[in-house]
Amino acid sequence: xxxxxxxxxxxxxxxxxxxRKGAVGDPELVQLLTPDGERVDSVTGPDGTVYRVDFTDEExxxxxxxxxxxxxxxxxxxxxQRQGELGIWASLLGQEAAQVGSGRALRPQDMAFPTYREHxxxxxxxxxxxxxxxxxxxxxxxxxxxxxxxxxxYTIVIGAQTLHATGYAMGVAMDGRTGTDDGEAVxxxxxxxxxxxxxxxxxxxxxxxxNAPLVFFCQNNQYAISExxxxxxxxxxxxxxxxxxxxxxRVDGNDVLASYAVTRHAxxxxxxxxxxxxxxxxxxxxxAHTTSDDPTRYRIASEVEAWQAKDPIARMKAFLExxxxxDADFFAEVDEQAKRESVHLRERVLAMPxxxxxxxFDHVYPNGSPLLDQQREQFSRYLESFEGSAH
Amino acid sequence: xxxxxxxxxxALNVGLRRALENDPKVVIMGEDVGKLGxxxxxxxxxxxxxxxxxxxxxxxxxxxxxxxxxGLAIRGYRPVCEIQFDGFVxxxxxxxxxxVAKMHYRSRGKLxxxxxxxxxxxxxxxxxxxxxxSPEAYFSHTAGLKVVSCANPQDAYVMIQQAIxxxxxxxxxxxxxxxxxxxxxxxxxxxxxxxxxxxxxVARPGTDATLLAYGPMVRTCLDAATAAxxxxxxxxxxxxxxxxxxDLGVVYESVRRTGRAVVVHExxxxxxxxxEIAARITExxxxxxxxxxxxxxxxxxxxxxxxxEEEYLPDLDRVLDAVDRTFGW
Numbered sequence: 001x002x003x004x005x006x007x008x009x010x011x012x013x014x015x016x017x018x019x020r021k022g023a024v025g026d027p028e029l030v031q032l033l034t035p036d037g038e039r040v041d042s043v044t045g046p047d048g049t050v051y052r053v054d055f056t057d058e059e060x061x062x063x064x065x066x067x068x069x070x071x072x073x074x075x076x077x078x079x080x081q082r083q084g085e086l087g088i089w090a091s092l093l094g095q096e097a098a099q100v101g102s103g104r105a106l107r108p109q110d111m112a113f114p115t116y117r118e119h120x121x122x123x124x125x126x127x128x129x130x131x132x133x134x135x136x137x138x139x140x141x142x143x144x145x146x147x148x149x150x151x152x153x154y155t156i157v158i159g160a161q162t163l164h165a166t167g168y169a170m171g172v173a174m175d176g177r178t179g180t181d182d183g184e185a186v187x188x189x190x191x192x193x194x195x196x197x198x199x200x201x202x203x204x205x206x207x208x209x210x211n212a213p214l215v216f217f218c219q220n221n222q223y224a225i226s227e228x229x230x231x232x233x234x235x236x237x238x239x240x241x242x243x244x245x246x247x248x249x250r251v252d253g254n255d256v257l258a259s260y261a262v263t264r265h266a267x268x269x270x271x272x273x274x275x276x277x278x279x280x281x282x283x284x285x286x287x288a289h290t291t292s293d294d295p296t297r298y299r300i301a302s303e304v305e306a307w308q309a310k311d312p313i314a315r316m317k318a319f320l321e322x323x324x325x326x327d328a329d330f331f332a333e334v335d336e337q338a339k340r341e342s343v344h345l346r347e348r349v350l351a352m353p354x355x356x357x358x359x360x361f362d363h364v365y366p367n368g369s370p371l372l373d374q375q376r377e378q379f380s381r382y383l384e385s386f387e388g389s390a391h
Numbered sequence: 392x393x394x395x396x397x398x399x400x401x402a403l404n405v406g407l408r409r410a411l412e413n414d415p416k417v418v419i420m421g422e423d424v425g426k427l428g429x430x431x432x433x434x435x436x437x438x439x440x441x442x443x444x445x446x447x448x449x450x451x452x453x454x455x456x457x458x459x460x461x462g463l464a465i466r467g468y469r470p471v472c473e474i475q476f477d478g479f480v481x482x483x484x485x486x487x488x489x490x491v492a493k494m495h496y497r498s499r500g501k502l503x504x505x506x507x508x509x510x511x512x513x514x515x516x517x518x519x520x521x522x523x524x525s526p527e528a529y530f531s532h533t534a535g536l537k538v539v540s541c542a543n544p545q546d547a548y549v550m551i552q553q554a555i556x557x558x559x560x561x562x563x564x565x566x567x568x569x570x571x572x573x574x575x576x577x578x579x580x581x582x583x584x585x586x587x588x589x590x591x592x593v594a595r596p597g598t599d600a601t602l603l604a605y606g607p608m609v610r611t612c613l614d615a616a617t618a619a620x621x622x623x624x625x626x627x628x629x630x631x632x633x634x635x636x637x638d639l640g641v642v643y644e645s646v647r648r649t650g651r652a653v654v655v656h657e658x659x660x661x662x663x664x665x666x667e668i669a670a671r672i673t674e675x676x677x678x679x680x681x682x683x684x685x686x687x688x689x690x691x692x693x694x695x696x697x698x699x700e701e702e703y704l705p706d707l708d709r710v711l712d713a714v715d716r717t718f719g720w
Contacts, residue, residue, distance in 0.1 A: 113462075141497040146465065153498055157489050163455055164490070167462025167470075174418075174444055175466070199486075202455035209450055363500040364534050366558040371636045 029282060030262055031252040035310045037318025043258070045249045046238075051261040057325045063256050064320055065334050066100045067313045070120040072338035073129050076345055077119075077136070081291045085349055086136045090117045094254070094286030097312030098219050100124060101259025102187065102281070105267060109150070111172075111186045113165035116154040117219075118189050125151040129341075133349050140355075159197030162188045162216065166203045169212035169270075178213045183271035187215045187263070193224025195240070196232045204244040204278075213270035215263065216241075216278040219253060221285035226298040238280035246276045253283030254312040284310070357383060393579045400570035402544035403433050405578060406551040407471065411441050414469060417555055420447040420456060421473030421509075430475055431511055431570055453483035457508065461490050464504045471555055477512040478521030478694075484529070491560045492535030506560045507551070512540075513607045513657045514689075514704055515568035517697040524694050525658035530562045531635040531667075538635040539588060540564040542609035544574040546632065553588040561588075564634075566607035589633040591641045597627035600651035600714050603642060603668060605631040608655045608705060615710040626714065634664055642668070643675045650681035651717040655705050660688040682720035685713045 030051050032040045042052035055063070074092050081089040092099060099120025106112060112121055116132075122144075123129055131143035135154060146152040155161035165188035177184040194200050195218060207214045220237055222229050233240075241248025251262040259281055266277045284307040288295050320326040361376040397405065410417045419434055425448035428435030438446035449456050453474060460470035474480045480487075487508065494502045514523030531538045537559045541547040547565070554561040586592065594609055595616050602612040609630045616626040627645050631637065646652045652672055654665035669684035687705045695703050 140499070141493075142499060142501070145501045146498065147501070152465065153494075153502070155490075157485065160458065160486065160490055163458025163486065164462040164465065166455075167459030167464075168466045169462070170459060171463045171466030171468055174468075198452075198482075199454055199458055202450070202452040202458070205450050205452065206455050206459055363496050363498075365537070366495055366500070366503050369636045370638070 029250055029252050030258050031255050032257040032261060033252075033255045033315055033319055035254070035315050037315045037322055039257075039319060039323075045262070047247050047249070049249075049265060051258065051265060053257050053261045055257075060320060060325050061330060063100060063104065063260075064313070064316050064326065065337070066104065066120075066124065067096045067256060067316060068334050069338050069341060070096050070100060070123050071313060072342050073123070073345055074119055076342035077133055078287070078291060080133070080346065080349055081136070086133060086291075087138050088290050088292055089136050090290045091287040092117050092119050094284050094307065094312070095219055095221055096120055097256035097316075098253035098259050098281035098283050101256040102217055102263040102279075105260045105263035106150075106187065107185070107267070107271075109182070109184045110267060110271075111150045111152070111165075111168055111184065113152045113161040113168070113186070113188045114154055115158075115161065115189050115191060115194070116156050117191075118154070121189065122151060125149045127151060130345060130348050130352075133345070134352060137349065137352060139352050159190055159194035159200040159203075162190055162194070162200045162203035163206070165214055166206045166210075166212050169207065169214040169276075170210050172213050173211070173273075178271055179273040180271075183213065183273070185213045185215065185267040185270040187217050187267065189217050189219065191218065191224065192220040192222065192229050192232055192237060193227065194218075195237050204240070204276075207276035208245045211273070211275040213273065214276040215266040215270055216276065217263065217281065218278065219281045219283055221253075221283050223285055223289065223295075223299070225289040225293060226295075228299075236280065238278055241278035246278065248278040248280065250280045250282055253281030254310045254315070256312060256316060394575050394577050396573055397544045397548070397576045398571050398573050399541070399544050399547045399566065400431060400433055402548035402576050403551050403565065404435055404437070405576070406548040407434060408437060408440075410471070410552050410555045411437065411445060414555070416467060417469045417471060418445050418447060418463065419471045419473065420449050420460060422449060422451055422456075422475050424448060424473050429473060431567065433509070433511075433565070433570075434473065453479055453481075454486050457483040457486040457491060457506075460506050461486065461494070461504060464506050465494075465502060469505050469507075469555055471507045471509060474508060474510045476522045477510050477524040477526055480508075480510055480526055487530070487536070487562075488533050492533050496535055503558050504560045505555075505558045507554045507563050508561070509551075509563045509565060511567035511570075512564045513566055513568060514694060514700050515607065517700070519697070520694065523697075523700065525656065525689065527562075527564055527634050527656075528658055528663050531664060536560055536562055536635060537589065537633070538562045538564065539633050540566065540606035541632070542566060542569070542594070542604075542606055542630050544572070544576045546630075548576045548578065549580075549582065549585045550588055550632070552582055553585065556582065557588065564606055569607050569610060572610065589636060589638055591629055591631045591633065591638040593627060593641060593645070594630040595626070595628040597625035597649070599625045599649055600627070600653065600717055601642065601645040601649045602626050602628045602653050602655060602710065602714075603631060604628065604655040605634060605664075608657060611705060611707060612655055612710060615707045615714070618707055619711060619714065624714070631668075637668065637671070639668070639671055639675070642672065646672055646676045647679040650679055651714070652680075652684045653687060653710065653713045653717065654684065655687045655710055657689050657704055659691040660686050661691045663688060682717035685717055687713045
């Protein structure tokens, strides 16, 4: 898997920042791979940080493989929902590069706090991709062990996890686990909608005041269900960081290389004790908010088409082809692997057993509760009363 | 055995100090808990002795206090959060109800949130609005939380340590108007031998009717029982101590003997703790009851202005009036 070179920590003002037009303001976008698949050697962020990556060919191919697999598994989940096998699904379509780039930038000791759409980060953390499908199928509400995989449970209440990440990061600092190359850092995922939440703004305050080793990673996918970015903010989101006293940067969230470089740089700053920062990964939710949503009611086709031209996988494929880093056999093999894994995922989802009815009483409290013991016992007897009857 | 005479407030302070000494993972966090020692001085002197990494003055945002405490708990800490006043807990309500309460359940036991949320609660101190509320029903209604309240210095000292040692998230309700009440505290008794956290206890034995209370109303009921005794009526007073889960075994035993029960709390009656307790007593003690279970509570109004709070709050006379009514059935 891609390890690559962390974004250079050297600061230089020689190269002028790039300017690109965005939905709000005139964003400075850190980009290392253009939509046409052209590599940019390095780019200077708004605070003078120079971002670059130096991957081996194998690492470049690894990132491409991640992107394709993550998209394919996501598409399979959407299909499973359409066939009634999942109650709902929150697709990451379009956001693969932001998630794989940031997910691969995490070092093993780093802790992540996701929303409910971070299937790509989850994949990078080595968690069985069936886990979130259990959640959306309704057989579980959590799944993986957050401490084992250093990836917390999904959080559905918008923005609540940013405070958890902040507290966890405070604990990292209190444990003396910052200030060295092998220090720990924490990343909090959230979206443009969440940026309006009180909890997110409180997390900004806390992280700044306590110098928490934390990266706020905002995937600005332009929509909070139907509400466009302009309903959440009148300045570019990354600029909010300045008011809280830490750096903010906007990265091309459809560029896996830049997403990686910017995140790795911010995480390494955090682990070295330099405190929090905010990354705004500028991207686009190509699909619906969830399978229950109908985006044709609130956005026009031409907008979606414009973003289609910035597709994160197409540009990576173009780059690999142009640079002869990968050939047709490689692309075919990756597609084959993705197909195989999605079929396997489907088979396992269909075989997922429903939980035992009385399991709903489990784990309410670590030390149990007499009230629940009584209710479980009464409910068990009630269920037993049907045994042998036709009902 | 060292028995000292302490106020409830000081007993809590000594209990917190003991918890900080015994477990390096215990951290106290809240508004003004550091140099000031809290607006009620419950954390007085603790930051001076344990440092600002263990007794943390937080920014003024209650959701932030509880939300960051969740993260600290996941990291392996045991946060003890102070909410400055009952009426200020609501900004943290989402974090408490949707996050703190559900983490263990959602993770099927993989995550524990051993957090204590201390809330000075109830009225009677002549305060401005939002400083006298009784929010216990909200939290008792929420699966995944445990809710307790202490009513005397000995319990304050022991229960706060038990709550901190518990792996459950515990909402710890402190009877703020009783902070200055004094009583004996055995500060050397081992925690392991202490009376259990989630257990009710008879505070005064009696034979004629049972009064049920917790927190600040235990003192009111004890005073009522003293007054009733002068009139020849022996009231049993039970300090419920644990509101979620309720521990009603001792209550059923009492009501089966006395045949009469009156539940007393400051919170409004509508869908309050008294309703749940009355329903359960009725289910378990139906044939022993000489009268319906009655409730003496605050009224179903917002907490009123201080100059009329004595009318709002249950007092000795209203309690005895209810007892009289159980005898008139």
